[in-house]
Amino acid sequence: MKEFITVCPRNCYSTCTFRVFTEDGRVMRILPYEGNLATPEGPCIKGLSYLEREYSSERLIYPLRRQSDGSFVRIGTDEALNIIAERLCGAKAKHGPHSVLFYSGSGSSGLSNDIAVSFWKLFGGATTTYGNLCWPAGLEAVRLTLGEVKHNLPWDIANASMIILWGKNSAETNVQEMIHIAKARQNGAKVVVIDPRRTLTADKADLLIRPRPGTDAALALAMARVIIDRGLTDREFISRHVSGFDQFAASLQVTPAKAQEITGVPAQTIIDIAVEAAGAGRLTIVAGYGLQRYTNGGQTIRSLLSIPVITGMIGKPGCGFNFANLQSYIFDDVKEPLSYYPHSETDQPFRRAISMATFGQDFFALEEPAIEFAWIERGNPVIQLPGSSEVKKALEAVPFKVVVEQFMTDTAAMADIILPAKGMLEQADVVGSYWNPYAQYKPKIVDPPGEVLPESEIYWRLARLMGLNADEAGIPAPEKYDDWLMKRISCTPGFVREELMQKPVIPDRNEHPAYANMKFATPSGKIELWSERAVKLWGVNPLPTYEPLDNFGEAHLPMRLMTPNIASRIHSQFGNLEVVRSVVEEPVWKISVADARSRGLKSGDMIRVFNSRGEVTGRVSVTHRVKSGSLVFPNGIWLGEGGGVNRLIAPSETDMGHGTAFHNTRVDIEKMAP
Numbered sequence: 001m002k003e004f005i006t007v008c009p010r011n012c013y014s015t016c017t018f019r020v021f022t023e024d025g026r027v028m029r030i031l032p033y034e035g036n037l038a039t040p041e042g043p044c045i046k047g048l049s050y051l052e053r054e055y056s057s058e059r060l061i062y063p064l065r066r067q068s069d070g071s072f073v074r075i076g077t078d079e080a081l082n083i084i085a086e087r088l089c090g091a092k093a094k095h096g097p098h099s100v101l102f103y104s105g106s107g108s109s110g111l112s113n114d115i116a117v118s119f120w121k122l123f124g125g126a127t128t129t130y131g132n133l134c135w136p137a138g139l140e141a142v143r144l145t146l147g148e149v150k151h152n153l154p155w156d157i158a159n160a161s162m163i164i165l166w167g168k169n170s171a172e173t174n175v176q177e178m179i180h181i182a183k184a185r186q187n188g189a190k191v192v193v194i195d196p197r198r199t200l201t202a203d204k205a206d207l208l209i210r211p212r213p214g215t216d217a218a219l220a221l222a223m224a225r226v227i228i229d230r231g232l233t234d235r236e237f238i239s240r241h242v243s244g245f246d247q248f249a250a251s252l253q254v255t256p257a258k259a260q261e262i263t264g265v266p267a268q269t270i271i272d273i274a275v276e277a278a279g280a281g282r283l284t285i286v287a288g289y290g291l292q293r294y295t296n297g298g299q300t301i302r303s304l305l306s307i308p309v310i311t312g313m314i315g316k317p318g319c320g321f322n323f324a325n326l327q328s329y330i331f332d333d334v335k336e337p338l339s340y341y342p343h344s345e346t347d348q349p350f351r352r353a354i355s356m357a358t359f360g361q362d363f364f365a366l367e368e369p370a371i372e373f374a375w376i377e378r379g380n381p382v383i384q385l386p387g388s389s390e391v392k393k394a395l396e397a398v399p400f401k402v403v404v405e406q407f408m409t410d411t412a413a414m415a416d417i418i419l420p421a422k423g424m425l426e427q428a429d430v431v432g433s434y435w436n437p438y439a440q441y442k443p444k445i446v447d448p449p450g451e452v453l454p455e456s457e458i459y460w461r462l463a464r465l466m467g468l469n470a471d472e473a474g475i476p477a478p479e480k481y482d483d484w485l486m487k488r489i490s491c492t493p494g495f496v497r498e499e500l501m502q503k504p505v506i507p508d509r510n511e512h513p514a515y516a517n518m519k520f521a522t523p524s525g526k527i528e529l530w531s532e533r534a535v536k537l538w539g540v541n542p543l544p545t546y547e548p549l550d551n552f553g554e555a556h557l558p559m560r561l562m563t564p565n566i567a568s569r570i571h572s573q574f575g576n577l578e579v580v581r582s583v584v585e586e587p588v589w590k591i592s593v594a595d596a597r598s599r600g601l602k603s604g605d606m607i608r609v610f611n612s613r614g615e616v617t618g619r620v621s622v623t624h625r626v627k628s629g630s631l632v633f634p635n636g637i638w639l640g641e642g643g644g645v646n647r648l649i650a651p652s653e654t655d656m657g658h659g660t661a662f663h664n665t666r667v668d669i670e671k672m673a674p
């Protein structure tokens, strides 16, 4: 058997390294790789399922063309590419390059994705998207406060004496973090989870605090007030490294009693936890992404961050604020995502862009040229974007669509031509991580099945068909792809390419503890509690504040809709695999015991979930894990399996970073006749 060390390229904190064994070019086995200290126990069930995913009979491995009756037929790759090239040239000649929409999601990461951008630049530009669905409000909040987005090594959390998992469900979304949290607990650390839901993570904690969704800023600011009122701040740290402390202290209106009214958390609990956090000595706050997908998300993260700042728990072992660690992205510019668009002028001539969060309405508001052609890769916008009914209508309005996909997703089903997408084992790449400190090489392990081509080769062939000079534009010919990749990773100073090809590598410049040199890339060079940039860029208060949620005109509806991520999927991926189906229950609508009782519902009953935007139906499951007043259904469920929650969600941006406020949504429910 041949052995390879590789890395999972999914959009997930963990970014696990694992070993793959092949025989005669076929994958036989997947085992852990202990050398990655963040993920020593190997991948989760999804990682193990690559064995099935690679060879699944449901995989799309030939180009497909839609016929007039809506069904798909297999066509040859040359024929598919010829049709696409002709359509692209036609759209550009008649309406200009902006009549072409390029949509890419987060389905797979790696440097090879840049080739798509090179292609669309070479084409002359395109209409594309700015902002994203995931984390930009929090990224921006951390950047405004600390200047850069980084944190300590993941295993350093074992040195903490207190850990607050604030809206993070590591037991499902960052399983390997639980290894290091368990070590901290063995060392005597106290673990607190703050989440409206009783999550699997909460089961492993010492204390669960359950605020009302969207109210965490009030909780955090009340804690800050207690810490300041009782003189528990780190005065020396503040005077040397923090800007705006006095204004911050003077602004804190929310008392624990007031915070109790807003959050539902008892005032005494707020006081106790604040005093404990300030006295912990080594406090690590891990903030998840769920709680920043609200209209107040950026301000919420700034509020949480004020606690380690005023207690001086930044830049030391076992301490810090872990939102994301972008230190492994040394080969690309992910550190500055295009979230500042449309403020940034740099890429305007190339692209016209619409907001990811408000895709549907922005699409229909586009002026000339209208979209004639859409290209979708690595994304499943029909179910993952908010306002998905409008998204679907928008795509229906596009005369010609190409989707590059591995499976017949709800988005692929709308295509005129589907090009089969590569699997993770089928092309070499280099992958960074937003938690794991390693830069990782992902070798090519098997040949793609059928007529699958990696996107790089699709683009190269298309460019040639269209008479464009691909090589000059940085779109490598298939036989030059490896050289292209090596060149990309060779021009980084202090980096040993050969080492990266052997095993995961922590870049030389990785700073641990993060911010230990006490240099902050903010305008003042200090940690900014007061941020002029926050005002200038996003029009929010210069200080962290609690902003009540926008209810999108539906404050009268009784329940808040929560659509978190679950262990068995990455968003809309993996749920179609047998191995995954064999261990997880069908998706159900989870409701609290109190809400079920008052509505006469029991587990298994069918309900209709609705608001002014639409409705979805499904079965309920009654559970103590859900807080009354909220209703929980995972995101990423395909329409045919009872998904479609994003039909209920209003397209709306977060307060900063052009993120997506999925979780502001309110709904009502109704029991359906059996």
Ligand SMILES: Nc1nc2c(c(=O)[nH]1)N[C@H]1C(S)=C(S)[C@@H](COP(=O)(O)OP(=O)(O)OC[C@H]3O[C@@H](n4cnc5c(=O)[nH]c(N)nc54)[C@H](O)[C@@H]3O)O[C@H]1N2
Pocket: 011, 012, 013, 134, 135, 166, 167, 168, 169, 170, 172, 173, 174, 194, 195, 196, 197, 199, 211, 212, 213, 214, 215, 216, 287, 288, 289, 290, 291, 562, 563, 564, 565, 566, 567, 568, 569, 570, 571, 663
């Ligand atoms: N297995 C698995 N792992 C994943 C993913 C996946 O789909 N599946 N997705 C990956 C990606 S792209 C992302 S973005 C991350 C996301 O992973 P996480 O950061 O864990 O984010 P979520 O699951 O969206 O939300 C985390 C928790 O926040 C809670 N929450 C929601 N609203 C609030 C609130 O107002 N206050 C508080 N305190 N808590 C709140 C939810 O109940 C949930 O338990 O996970 C990554 N890892």
Ligand SMILES: Nc1nc2c(c(=O)[nH]1)N[C@H]1C(S)=C(S)[C@@H](COP(=O)(O)OP(=O)(O)OC[C@H]3O[C@@H](n4cnc5c(=O)[nH]c(N)nc54)[C@H](O)[C@@H]3O)O[C@H]1N2
Pocket: 011, 105, 106, 107, 108, 133, 134, 135, 293, 377, 378, 379, 380, 381, 384, 385, 386, 404, 405, 406, 407, 409, 421, 422, 423, 563, 564, 565, 570, 571, 572, 573, 635, 636, 645, 646, 649, 662
């Ligand atoms: N209601 C609600 N909606 C949400 C969220 C939420 O919390 N609530 N979370 C949001 C978040 S955090 C995220 S990150 C997004 C994720 O949503 P998307 O960005 O759409 O990502 P995925 O669903 O993970 O994957 C999309 C597709 O990529 C395909 N794919 C995988 N690898 C490749 C490849 O190499 N090439 C090509 N061409 N395709 C490939 C997969 O088969 C999959 O169908 O969803 C968002 N949507």
Ligand SMILES: [Mo]
Pocket: 011, 133, 134, 135
């Ligand atoms: Mo995400």
